[in-house]
Amino acid sequence: MSEWRLAWRFARRELDARFRGLRLLLACLILGVGALAAIGSLTRAITGELASRGQSLLGGDIELSVSQRTADATERRSMARLGTVSETLRMQSMAAAPGGDTAPIELKAVDAVYPLYGTLTLRSGTARPLSPTQTYIGPALAERLKVAPGGQLRFGTARFTVAGIIADEPDRLSEGFTLGAVALVSVDGLARTRLIAPGSLYESKYRIASAYVPDAAIKAFTERYPTQGWETRTRDRASPGADRFLSRMGEFLILVGLTALVIAGIGVGNGVSSYLSTRRSSIATLKVLGATSGLIARVYLLQIVAVSAVGIAIGLAIGIAAVPLLVALAGDVLPVAPAFAIHLLPLAQAAAYGLLIALAFAAPPLLAAGAVPAAGLLRGALDGRHAPRWRSALWMGAAFAGVVLLVLTTSERPWFGAAFLAAAAGLLLILAALGQAIRWAAARLPRPRAPLWRLAIAGLHRPGARTGALVVALGLGLTLFVLLAAIRTSLDANIARTVPARAPALIALDVPPERDGDFRRIVRGIQADAEVATAPLMRGTITAYGTTRVADLKTIPEGAWALRGERGLTFSDTLPTGSAIARGRWWPANYAGPPLVSVDERMAEALALKLGDPLTISVAGQERTARIASFRKIEWDTLGFNFVMVFSPNALSDVPHNLAATVTMPLGRERATTRALASAFPSTSVVEVREVIGQVRTVVSQMATAIAAAAGIAILAGIAVLIGAITAARETRTYDSVILKTLGATRAQILATQTIEYLVLATILAGLAAAIGLGGGWYVVTWMFGFDWLPDYGAVAATLAVGAGITIGIGVLGALPILGARPARALREL
Numbered sequence: 001m002s003e004w005r006l007a008w009r010f011a012r013r014e015l016d017a018r019f020r021g022l023r024l025l026l027a028c029l030i031l032g033v034g035a036l037a038a039i040g041s042l043t044r045a046i047t048g049e050l051a052s053r054g055q056s057l058l059g060g061d062i063e064l065s066v067s068q069r070t071a072d073a074t075e076r077r078s079m080a081r082l083g084t085v086s087e088t089l090r091m092q093s094m095a096a097a098p099g100g101d102t103a104p105i106e107l108k109a110v111d112a113v114y115p116l117y118g119t120l121t122l123r124s125g126t127a128r129p130l131s132p133t134q135t136y137i138g139p140a141l142a143e144r145l146k147v148a149p150g151g152q153l154r155f156g157t158a159r160f161t162v163a164g165i166i167a168d169e170p171d172r173l174s175e176g177f178t179l180g181a182v183a184l185v186s187v188d189g190l191a192r193t194r195l196i197a198p199g200s201l202y203e204s205k206y207r208i209a210s211a212y213v214p215d216a217a218i219k220a221f222t223e224r225y226p227t228q229g230w231e232t233r234t235r236d237r238a239s240p241g242a243d244r245f246l247s248r249m250g251e252f253l254i255l256v257g258l259t260a261l262v263i264a265g266i267g268v269g270n271g272v273s274s275y276l277s278t279r280r281s282s283i284a285t286l287k288v289l290g291a292t293s294g295l296i297a298r299v300y301l302l303q304i305v306a307v308s309a310v311g312i313a314i315g316l317a318i319g320i321a322a323v324p325l326l327v328a329l330a331g332d333v334l335p336v337a338p339a340f341a342i343h344l345l346p347l348a349q350a351a352a353y354g355l356l357i358a359l360a361f362a363a364p365p366l367l368a369a370g371a372v373p374a375a376g377l378l379r380g381a382l383d384g385r386h387a388p389r390w391r392s393a394l395w396m397g398a399a400f401a402g403v404v405l406l407v408l409t410t411s412e413r414p415w416f417g418a419a420f421l422a423a424a425a426g427l428l429l430i431l432a433a434l435g436q437a438i439r440w441a442a443a444r445l446p447r448p449r450a451p452l453w454r455l456a457i458a459g460l461h462r463p464g465a466r467t468g469a470l471v472v473a474l475g476l477g478l479t480l481f482v483l484l485a486a487i488r489t490s491l492d493a494n495i496a497r498t499v500p501a502r503a504p505a506l507i508a509l510d511v512p513p514e515r516d517g518d519f520r521r522i523v524r525g526i527q528a529d530a531e532v533a534t535a536p537l538m539r540g541t542i543t544a545y546g547t548t549r550v551a552d553l554k555t556i557p558e559g560a561w562a563l564r565g566e567r568g569l570t571f572s573d574t575l576p577t578g579s580a581i582a583r584g585r586w587w588p589a590n591y592a593g594p595p596l597v598s599v600d601e602r603m604a605e606a607l608a609l610k611l612g613d614p615l616t617i618s619v620a621g622q623e624r625t626a627r628i629a630s631f632r633k634i635e636w637d638t639l640g641f642n643f644v645m646v647f648s649p650n651a652l653s654d655v656p657h658n659l660a661a662t663v664t665m666p667l668g669r670e671r672a673t674t675r676a677l678a679s680a681f682p683s684t685s686v687v688e689v690r691e692v693i694g695q696v697r698t699v700v701s702q703m704a705t706a707i708a709a710a711a712g713i714a715i716l717a718g719i720a721v722l723i724g725a726i727t728a729a730r731e732t733r734t735y736d737s738v739i740l741k742t743l744g745a746t747r748a749q750i751l752a753t754q755t756i757e758y759l760v761l762a763t764i765l766a767g768l769a770a771a772i773g774l775g776g777g778w779y780v781v782t783w784m785f786g787f788d789w790l791p792d793y794g795a796v797a798a799t800l801a802v803g804a805g806i807t808i809g810i811g812v813l814g815a816l817p818i819l820g821a822r823p824a825r826a827l828r829e830l
Helices: 003-014 023-052 054-058 073-080 139-145 187-193 214-224 240-278 280-288 293-333 344-371 374-382 389-410 414-444 451-459 467-502 513-526 601-607 670-680 689-728 730-742 747-784 793-819 823-829
Strands: 062-067 083-096 102-110 134-137 152-155 158-168 181-186 203-210 231-234 506-511 531-545 567-571 579-584 596-600 614-619 622-634 645-647 658-664 685-688
Touching (some): 003 293, 023 344, 083 187, 083 670, 102 670, 139 158, 139 181, 158 181, 203 214, 240 414, 293 344, 344 389, 389 414, 414 467, 414 747, 451 747, 467 747, 467 793, 506 689, 513 531, 513 670, 579 596, 596 601, 685 689, 689 793, 730 793, 747 793
Parallel strands (some): 102 181, 567 645
Antiparallel strands (some): 062 203, 062 231, 083 102, 083 152, 083 203, 134 181, 506 658, 531 567, 531 658
């Protein structure tokens, strides 16, 4: 009979069906694997739904878009050769109700064949093609302006009858972020509004239902029209922004979940150690009867693997079941509501992570149980001999190498995954080293005169003390409490304090340049001390920088978001407010030399730009090139005119354009100003900044909530580790307790001793947790979210105090069962 078969016979006979002694191992794996399975399955479900609905989300197989113009006759013929074409025009505008109330909208003009895929549905049923005098509006607009089907609205200079309330707009997700609800009109209806004029900001989109391979068709079209500024998308990339955000957020949450699983792995090690200590007599008996260390290791390895398999299976089941629950709880937060499906790849990854982590942390106690001789085992918890550390290190190293390899091969950004794992490993090593340092220092400190304090300090370094595990558990828990508090308070401060204090009250688009004076006069007629700033505004795309054509790039460089889609363009004689020259020079007034451009320093760093490099843009169907004269540091949080690129006037002043304006005034005067401007400037769109801030606050809050939920799993894992450390130390603590009782100590004194021990550890760890938690929060807030670092240190300190109280309370509660141990019985069992 092979040793593995014999080992399985012993393992099966000894293994309790109720997993007595291994429930902590089971709970830790269920928690970690369940979190990973849920996060991975939800991310895969959403991205899969986006891919499967690509045609309806995009509105075609191919989308060609361009700003501030429509396709000319030649371009339209080229499109028609690819398949059936649907034209839509999209712009920011204002809706005015008969009573004078106004609201910003996204005005979208569609033709008779819209949508090519999917169905536009109304609350009253399927939509029909619109007449030039009809409009379909979104529910938010109907609610805000209190208008129902049959009511009247004005867009620009034309009045429209509301023909229905939109229930589902199939291509809504692919349209991206909008300032206001949608209103649909026909292309002929848009012409009635007189909103389209030279310089107006609008986007023309041409969706094509094509039998050709989309990428090949797009390549042929863009090669024929390389300088006209066409942006392209296919059904496979219907919503690249949502895909990219979900992928990045999902990857981050998976890494947070993996960190939680690693933390839970420490609990696995504690649980296995505690279980093996209860099996000490069985192991000693097997050794006396001639069992080898290898056989004993196999017996308990098979038990650990069997229980791990059950825990992983339960965790996977929870992860699968959690997806529809999370979808229901998230509601409209998610871009799409995916149908229920089982996705094998994220489940396989979660199972692999769970098994590798379980094997890694179970290695030291398993090898120790097999290596200690029978006499040592029979001496019990006070025997100080251990297995050679190199064997444990080799086993753990192999398992962790598997974890790292899995992360690097499944991550879209391997360097990010590697850095995240390195940071988590570094934190664990720091805490483990601190645990050893505390034991070393406690053994060398002068003995306090107070008996309870002397016993507490001795408990930190006594034989069998679990100080290292307690330091790791308490340190992780306190660090995560600080991290979450720092992130949340800093994000809230950025939105609630910095932006409202410095942002304008109103932003206006499409102000005719010749009516700049009228615009200022109307605003100051309502608020005399209002500050009005205007700037030319047009839209364009970067087509080349240095010697690189953007079309030739296989992937966009990290941080080069300005290359994705169109950007706002402007020109100015003077340096814009909110910008400072980092390098280079600003051009003089009335500059008439070669065209120049000033670029955001972050964009310059992402693209490795140098002063003097050429930068080419496509605007209004033409390419224009300017040399980089300077790099600017931009204060993005002002919500003012923060342009990535500002050109010298001679570069763009001849391009048809309108003005954008910001209006700074006391709160409460925005609505009256908006009404007055809507009447005098029907083609101008006015947006209240408070509404934009509200949308930003909602998005940021949702992101912070997702991070908090994932980190909450890590906190639960840390609590499991703490419970595991307490459980693993129960035997030695019971020994201490009964000896102290025999010598006359009361339960209150024993409990006070352990309370002091946990209090000392929590006090020592508070400073380290604050430093590491604040450092991690700073990285997340400044580098991941791009916000200023503005934590509420009072709230962070209060959270740290509450977290310390919770962890100390758990430790004290874990000591209560020890107090009930009867000395005679406990001493017989030790």
